Amino acid sequence: MKKGLNSNQLKLIAIAAMTVDHLVCVIMPGYQTQWWVIALHIIGRLTAPIMWFFVAEGFHYTRNVKKYALRLLLFAIVSHFAYNFAFGIPFLPFQTTVFNQTSVIWSLFWGLIALVMLNSPVISEKLKTPLLLLICAVSFCSDWSCIAVLAIVFIGTNRGNFKKQMGMMMLCVSWYALVYFFFINKVYAVIQLFVCLSIPLLKQYNGERGSWKGMKWLFYLYYPLHLVLCGLIRLALHGNITTMIGG
Numbered sequence: 001m002k003k004g005l006n007s008n009q010l011k012l013i014a015i016a017a018m019t020v021d022h023l024v025c026v027i028m029p030g031y032q033t034q035w036w037v038i039a040l041h042i043i044g045r046l047t048a049p050i051m052w053f054f055v056a057e058g059f060h061y062t063r064n065v066k067k068y069a070l071r072l073l074l075f076a077i078v079s080h081f082a083y084n085f086a087f088g089i090p091f092l093p094f095q096t097t098v099f100n101q102t103s104v105i106w107s108l109f110w111g112l113i114a115l116v117m118l119n120s121p122v123i124s125e126k127l128k129t130p131l132l133l134l135i136c137a138v139s140f141c142s143d144w145s146c147i148a149v150l151a152i153v154f155i156g157t158n159r160g161n162f163k164k165q166m167g168m169m170m171l172c173v174s175w176y177a178l179v180y181f182f183f184i185n186k187v188y189a190v191i192q193l194f195v196c197l198s199i200p201l202l203k204q205y206n207g208e209r210g211s212w213k214g215m216k217w218l219f220y221l222y223y224p225l226h227l228v229l230c231g232l233i234r235l236a237l238h239g240n241i242t243t244m245i246g247g
Contacts, residue, residue: 006210012215025243026086031188055108060159069116072112083227102142104142106141108148144176145179
């Protein structure tokens with residue numbers, strides 16, 4: 001066994017951080033600035049980069065990218081209802097705003113599609129940039145917006161150059177933080193930049209999956225189920241309110 005962290009261990013860290021972040025969102029709704037709320041949301045910034053990284057790794061290792069993409073698409077559809085229920089966002093998009101209209105899984109799916117498209121020898125090079133822009137437009141409405149797509153693209157296309165992968169990821173997140181700063185909340189704009197805390201963890205990735213083969217199925221089940229639980233907590237504590245921008 002190699003030293004460092006395998007993918008199972010990193011995904012467990014992502015699951016734990018995500019759970020903390022989402023529970024705080026429904027227990028303490030809105031963009032509250034108590035130090036401990038901010039600290040817990042900072043912990044939550046570990047999740048997205050680990051997701052992006054392993055979508056790119058999944059693209060590299062999968063034997064059947066079509067099955068992988070279909071699985072992510074179905075996962076995105078199921079997760080849409082769980083995510084919107086969790087945070088009090090209408091199931092039908094764009095009734096309130098363009099932000100946070102569906103879960104990050106929608107962007108993960110399109111990030112995978114973007115990698116497939118950019119690596120396709122069939123698609124003309126002249127078409128790839130317009131198609132990538134179209135993918136960004138389609139994924140803009142989700143959690144982490146098209147930034148997740150671009151992060152996956154940069155991580156996937158710079159595989160083997162960890163410094164460049166992380167540098168480009170942070171550049172993408174900086175764009176996201178700017179949107180937060182000008183349109184949503186200045187304090188939470190700074191919080192987004194704490195995705196940098198994931199970099200030392202990802203640097204420890206040893207290229208191994210781990211002995212347990214059921215991790216991906218655990219995540220596919222856990223993600224929507226924990227969101228449903230968050231939605232029930234939201235209703236019990238606050239009634240049918242929205243807890244973040246999007247609702």
